[in-house]
Structure formats: C-alpha cells, structure tokens
Amino acid sequence: MGRQKFAVSAGSELTWAIIFSLGWLVCAMIALELTQGADGLAAVWPSSGIFVAALLLLGPRGRKLTSIGVALASFAANMWSGVGVLPSVGYTIANLIEGWLVFVLMGGGRAEHVLLARPLNLLRFAASALVGGIASAIMAGILSSNFDTVFLTSWMSTVTLGMLVVTPVVMFLHQDEAHETRMLSLRGFWTFVFVALTALAAFGQAEFPLLILPLVAISITTAALGLSGAMVALLLVTAIGSVLTMFDLGPVGAFFPPVEQQVLVFQVYLLALLVSTLPVALSLARNRRDLEEIATSKRLLEAAERAAKVGHWRHDPDTDAIYWSEEAGRMLARDPLPATLTEMAEMFHEDDRPRVMGLLAGARHTGIPFIFEARIDSPDGTPGYFECRNEVETNTRHGPAIIFGTIMDVTERTEAMRELEQAKLRAETEAAEVRILAETDHLTGIPNRRKVLSRIGGQIAKAFSGRHRFTIAMIDIDHFKTINDRFGHEIGDLTLVKVSQVLEAHLRSGEMVGRVGGEEFLFVWPGSDALAARERCLAIGRALAATEWHKAGLEPVTVSIGIAEYDVRWDESQLLRSADDALYRAKHAGRARCVIYEEPAVI
Structure with a gap:
C-alpha cells in the first residue's frame, strides 16, 4: 500500500x-x-x-x-x-x-x-x-x-x-488505490452483490442456520478484492445484519428475544467475523504486496539488464541445472539455452573452452570465484565476446556451492579495443616511417645530417663519461662540381648514390655514415682512435678505386677525408671543425688522400 x-x-x-x-x-x-x-x-x-x-x-x-x-x-x-x-x-x-x-x-x-x-x-x-x-x-x-x-x-x-x-x-x-480500482470493477460489483445476498439469506430468515454464509462470502471477497474489499464486505454484512435483526427477521431475534441479548449476540458475531477475517485478509494483502514488489523488482532488473547488456544465470548444484535470465537468453540467442555447466562450457569457442571448463569446475567444487572474457559465436557464425563473473552462495546443507553469475556482451568493447590497438600499431608504424624519413637522406637512403649529428651527440656523452673514445671522418668527393657540370645533375646524383653504397659496405656494428651536405659524408667510428680510422679510410679509398664505374655509366671518383679523434675538451662543433680542418688540408695536399687532425703548436 x-x-x-x-x-x-x-x-x-x-x-x-x-x-x-x-x-x-x-x-x-x-x-x-x-x-x-x-x-x-x-x-x-x-x-x-x-x-x-x-x-x-x-x-x-x-x-x-x-x-x-x-x-x-x-x-x-x-x-x-x-x-x-x-x-x-x-x-x-x-x-x-x-x-x-x-x-x-x-x-x-x-x-x-x-x-x-x-x-x-x-x-x-x-x-x-x-x-x-x-x-x-x-x-x-x-x-x-x-x-x-x-x-x-x-x-x-x-x-x-x-x-x-x-x-x-x-x-x-x-x-490503497489498487484495491479501490478492483472494487469499482464489474467483478467488484458482483462480488458485493453476492455478499449482500448471503447476508440477506443469513439474517432474513430463521428456519435455516446460515450465519456461516457471510463468513464464506467475506473470505471470497478477500481473495477477489483484497483487504479493502474484505472490510467493505464486512461493513455491508454489518449494515444488512443490523437492519434485519432490528426488525426481528433473522435467527438472532428468533432465538434471543430480549433486545439486550440480541445486541450482544450480534456484536459477538461481528467480532467473530473481524477476528476470523482480518488475519487472513492481512496475510493475503501482505502476500500480494510482496508479489507485487517482487514483480516490480524483476521488471526493474530486466530493464537494467537490457540497458547495460548484462544477463544473469544461476546454477543449482542439486539438479546441475542452470537458470538464465531473459536478457541472458536474448544475448546468447540459443534455443534451447545450455541446461548444465558442461553445456555452458561447450557453447564457448574451442580456443577458450578448456579455460572456461576449468574455471567452472573450480567454482563448482571449491567455491573459487572467477572473471573471464571469452568468445561465443552466434548460431550464424558471427563472433561475439562476453565477460563472465560469478559469486558463490554458501549452501546451508554443506553441499556443493550455488553459483550465481553474470554475463555481459562486450563485443562492441572488444572490437573497439581491437580497432584501437590496430590504430595504435598503425600510428606507431606511421610515426616510425615518418621518423625514418625525417632521419634519412632522400637521395642516397643513408642517414641524413640530423641523424648522424645526433649519433655524434650520444658518443660525446659516452666519451665524456670516460667509457670509451671515438673518431669521426669527414669525406668529400673530389671534383664533384666538375662531374655535375660535364655530365649533368642526374649523373651527379648517381655518383652520390654509388659512393654512399661503398661507404655503407664498410660499416660495422654500431657505426654510422651519413650525408651531411651536397657531396660530403660523415663517418662515426665508436671505440676507434685516429690511426685505426685512417686504416679504415684507406680501405674505403681502395674500394672506390676498385669500383667498376664505367659499368654503371659513371666516371671514376676519388674522395678526400679529414679524420678527428674526440678530445674531452671539445664540444660537438669543435669536433666537426677539427674534422673539417683536416679535410681542408687533405684537399690542398692534392686530394684523394686522408689527413688526421693535429692541433697547431702553441708558441
């Protein structure tokens, strides 16, 4: 109410x-x-x-x-x-x-x-x-x-x-408006007519003892119309009984002539009706109210499950049967739904089935709760992904635990996560490609100035900490402008590509060569001193001399190389200037040679 x-x-x-x-x-x-x-x-x-x-x-x-x-x-x-x-x-x-x-x-x-x-x-x-x-x-x-x-x-x-x-x-x-609505219905009208007829039959004659009829009628009214209907019926019996008794038409007046006795007997009768009617009426009203509350809760639960795309299920260990909620059945789209834990495990994808069977068995025998996400394909083969959780209800008879679980359709979430992961991989790939492009010389395919200079910065930090030494070499193609002027920029570009290939061929692990200018390249040799670097440069010169330039449609080229070993007193710019100074001396000494930087004598 x-x-x-x-x-x-x-x-x-x-x-x-x-x-x-x-x-x-x-x-x-x-x-x-x-x-x-x-x-x-x-x-x-x-x-x-x-x-x-x-x-x-x-x-x-x-x-x-x-x-x-x-x-x-x-x-x-x-x-x-x-x-x-x-x-x-x-x-x-x-x-x-x-x-x-x-x-x-x-x-x-x-x-x-x-x-x-x-x-x-x-x-x-x-x-x-x-x-x-x-x-x-x-x-x-x-x-x-x-x-x-x-x-x-x-x-x-x-x-x-x-x-x-x-x-x-x-x-x-x-x-209680609900009972009022019932009483104003056609069923309510005929119920009260029936009550009135029983009251007339009980109090309108004295030949047959029919005083039990109003009690029966009130009980029927209670079942049909509820607590309010029972009280109206009692009021109706009271009114009809009072009037007929006052006119000495019923059994009360016939068997109890004195007025005082008639009143007392009728009051006792009404009190008996009250005592016998109200407990039953209250119990029925309470049961009806409880059923209405349960039905309302069930409707709200179903509405919430539909909105959240969550269903629930319950396993009875005594019968090994599973009860599925309406939303769970709708999500699984199976007819019939799995009736046992074994059938429940079998509805999952074969890749997930062993894991699911183990979790269900553990929950059934040990009461260990679980939460997992697994794939369940629809009857038409469309893949779906579901998250399952459970709680274990203690069995008061110390028997197997009762499992109560929820099942949530997370297909959209799984697909979204998968798309997000793929988008992340694509973004990382694209970022790596962009980074490579940003650090690669577009003509020769080797690292560009930014990349090779960043390597020098890292080597300086290591060398400054005293862990190792390193040497750089500035390499310049001799008479490259003449090549461009005589044969055109296309041949000049091919020459740059060929030289870069030779230089790359002489790289070892941890080393780097990059193009830092038009026809200039920079070699970085971690862990190497100037003399070792010079031997590597001489080897590069011999490799260039042995290259079959004519087969590639090119003129033979030579290179001039300036070598500088890092000094902890230098920064990056001083190191590059030292290598560039050595390169300058190599060119002025006749080209096609390599020179190690030497600091000028202090006067």
Whole structure:
C-alpha cells in the first residue's frame, strides 16, 4: 500500500469536514431510528468510525473543522431523538473524546502516515479503539448521570465496533488505490452483490442456520478484492445484519428475544467475523504486496539488464541445472539455452573452452570465484565476446556451492579495443616511417645530417663519461662540381648514390655514415682512435678505386677525408671543425688522400 497523505488544500479541508460531519449525522440518525430512540440499543455505532477516520486523514485545520461539525451533528441527533439538553451535551462530549483519544493513541499528527494494513498497526488501532470506547462510555455516563450497566456496556461495545468496522474501510480505501480500482470493477460489483445476498439469506430468515454464509462470502471477497474489499464486505454484512435483526427477521431475534441479548449476540458475531477475517485478509494483502514488489523488482532488473547488456544465470548444484535470465537468453540467442555447466562450457569457442571448463569446475567444487572474457559465436557464425563473473552462495546443507553469475556482451568493447590497438600499431608504424624519413637522406637512403649529428651527440656523452673514445671522418668527393657540370645533375646524383653504397659496405656494428651536405659524408667510428680510422679510410679509398664505374655509366671518383679523434675538451662543433680542418688540408695536399687532425703548436 502507498504511503500517500490525504492531500487537500485549505478550501478542500472545509469540504471534507462538511462531508465527514454530514456522514456522521446521517449514520447517527439511522442508528437511532433503527433502535427506536434513546432507550434502544444499537449493535454498531458507525459514526464513531467516521469521526476517527476523519481525524486520521485530515490535517490540523480539517480536524478542527470536523470536530466542530461532529459536535453540532451529535447534539442535533440526540435532541432529534428526544434526549434532553444536558445529556445531549454529555453524549456529544463523549463522542468527541472517543475520537480524539484514539487519534492521540495512534500517534497524533503522525497518524496520517500509519498504514492500518500492517498487523502491528492494526493491533494498535484495535487496542486504541477499545480504550476509546471505554473512555467514551465512562464519560457519557458521568456527563449524563446515567450509570446503568447495560447502557454503559452497550455504549462501549457499539462505539468500539463502529470504529473497528468503519474506520479501517475508509483508511484502506484511501491508502490503497489498487484495491479501490478492483472494487469499482464489474467483478467488484458482483462480488458485493453476492455478499449482500448471503447476508440477506443469513439474517432474513430463521428456519435455516446460515450465519456461516457471510463468513464464506467475506473470505471470497478477500481473495477477489483484497483487504479493502474484505472490510467493505464486512461493513455491508454489518449494515444488512443490523437492519434485519432490528426488525426481528433473522435467527438472532428468533432465538434471543430480549433486545439486550440480541445486541450482544450480534456484536459477538461481528467480532467473530473481524477476528476470523482480518488475519487472513492481512496475510493475503501482505502476500500480494510482496508479489507485487517482487514483480516490480524483476521488471526493474530486466530493464537494467537490457540497458547495460548484462544477463544473469544461476546454477543449482542439486539438479546441475542452470537458470538464465531473459536478457541472458536474448544475448546468447540459443534455443534451447545450455541446461548444465558442461553445456555452458561447450557453447564457448574451442580456443577458450578448456579455460572456461576449468574455471567452472573450480567454482563448482571449491567455491573459487572467477572473471573471464571469452568468445561465443552466434548460431550464424558471427563472433561475439562476453565477460563472465560469478559469486558463490554458501549452501546451508554443506553441499556443493550455488553459483550465481553474470554475463555481459562486450563485443562492441572488444572490437573497439581491437580497432584501437590496430590504430595504435598503425600510428606507431606511421610515426616510425615518418621518423625514418625525417632521419634519412632522400637521395642516397643513408642517414641524413640530423641523424648522424645526433649519433655524434650520444658518443660525446659516452666519451665524456670516460667509457670509451671515438673518431669521426669527414669525406668529400673530389671534383664533384666538375662531374655535375660535364655530365649533368642526374649523373651527379648517381655518383652520390654509388659512393654512399661503398661507404655503407664498410660499416660495422654500431657505426654510422651519413650525408651531411651536397657531396660530403660523415663517418662515426665508436671505440676507434685516429690511426685505426685512417686504416679504415684507406680501405674505403681502395674500394672506390676498385669500383667498376664505367659499368654503371659513371666516371671514376676519388674522395678526400679529414679524420678527428674526440678530445674531452671539445664540444660537438669543435669536433666537426677539427674534422673539417683536416679535410681542408687533405684537399690542398692534392686530394684523394686522408689527413688526421693535429692541433697547431702553441708558441
């Protein structure tokens, strides 16, 4: 049942106060008329239930207005029935006290949030109604100076029953809109017709003992319409039974002629109906509420699983059966779904199957949880990737553990990760290619000036730390401008390519040669001194001399080489200047030779 308030505006509170007050007055006048005035005895005083319901449902202003209206209605009804002024005032005060006492005992201002459909709250209300009925009877006796035992007992019982029968009906109808909808349906109409007929059959004749029929009818109403329907049915039986009993048409009047006995028997009968009906009605209402909550939770879970593309499954170790959620079945798209752990393992791709079988077996026998991602192909062969997790539920019988797991479709994520990895590899490849292009001479294919100079920087750092020595050699093609002028730039380019090939052929591990200018090349020899470098340069010169230039359509060329061994006092620019100075001296000495840099003598 909902926890809604009886939400009304200030103007609406006045309207509801008038409605409750008029309802109190009508019910009071009918009850007094049926009991033939002030001396008659009523079995139920429904007005008390109406007043208590108003106090429990309305706000502070509505309660005050209703109390004023009930006070006027009570005084008017008692005066109309022939009661004197002072007793009418006393009865009115008693009527107000009983309602407000029950309201206070139910929590006062917090009472509007109390759900009577809960057993403890209903028991609390029954106790409050009994206390209110007793207090009302005592107050009525004191204020009216009427201390007759029959009067006081009748007042207490009728008031208490009025609250027990009428108040829950109003409260249940207000607090449970679903039951109200059922009662206003065609099924509700025919159910109440059936209740009325059973009540007429039970109280409209005395030849056959049919008082059990209303109880059966109320039980059927409980199953069909819920707790609110049961209370309305009880109210209907109370109304029909009261009227027929007052006219001596039923078994109560036939077997118990005195009026006092008739009232007592009928009240006991109503109390028996209450005691036998309410526990069953409350149990059914609670079960229905639990089922509705379970159904709502199931719907929310299914909606969440659809949104997250997550399904769940549960393995029963006793039967080795697997239950799959709706979303899990939709994702797997298999009919039938795997019914056992073995069948579950077999639905995975053969590459992942052994691993999955091991994890499932471990979870089943040892309770070890798992999380893995594996491939499951759809029936049409489309690959899919799923992430599986599990939790192990402890079996109270110390048997095999119950496995509860989730399965998530991560195909899109896997494909995205795969595409991301491929994009990363492509980017790295492209970056490497760009880096190579940026560090490679486009004509000869050997390292360019940037690359070879960066190598020199690294070698200087190592040599400066004292780990090793290194030497560089600046190589220049002799008369290269003449080659370009006589044969054209195309032949000049071919000459550069051929020379670079010869130089590369003389590289060893860790060494580098690069083109640093038009016809200039730079050799880097880690771990080599100047004399060893000179022997390597002479070998390069012999290789160039032995090259079959004519077969390549080229003129023979020679090179001049300047060698400089690194000195820890130098930086990169000083090292290059030293090699360049040695190259200059080689050219001026006649070319086709190599010269080692020597520092000038200090004068």
